[in-house]
Amino acid sequence: MASRSHFYLSIDDLAHARGPEPSLRYEGAGPNDFAAALQQALREPGLFERWRAMQPEPDEVDPALGKTDPSAQVNARVADLHTEVDLVTDLPMSIVRHRLNLLIGPSWKLRDMRAA
Template sequence: MTQRSHYFLQIQDLAHARGSQPELSYDGAGPGDFAAALQDALSTPSLFQRWRAMQPDPDQVDERLGVTDPSAKVSAKLVDLHTEVNVITDLPMSIVRQRLNWLIGMSWQLHDVRPA
């Protein structure tokens, strides 16, 4: 059984944080929109399926990259001049990183991970 983790992230400039592929990139207006987008990306296969469809041979994509956690919880809030994001999930960091990078590129930093 996978242990749930609590990831503490920070985004310096959410207003300009975008992924490299517009079809996958976050396009919301604030922390609440971002939290909803990331929660959807972690808990449903929709973002993965869009990415997979963009690949040269979608049938060759490893299905394990599309793993989801329907009980993932994401919250985000503006603090000073940055956005703090809390993610609680049983997904490994490699999957959380993948989804963050699709949504906002390298515009985020992991500050801590603790058991949830």
């Protein structure tokens, strides 16, 4: 069984944080919308499957990159002009990073990570 990790992230300007592909990126209005979008992206395969279908050779994409965590938990709140995100999941950082980059591009920073 994979161990759960608690990721502490920050986003400097959530209002302008967008991924590079318009059909995949986050288009919400605030921290609660973002938390819901990221949680869905980690719990369900939809975002990954849409991204994979856009690749030149979809069948060659490593299926491990599409792993999900049905019990992933995401909370976000505004704090001092930025957004703080708390994420608890058993997914590895490589998958978390991929989903974050699809949703909001490089607009996020990992502040800390601990065992949950």
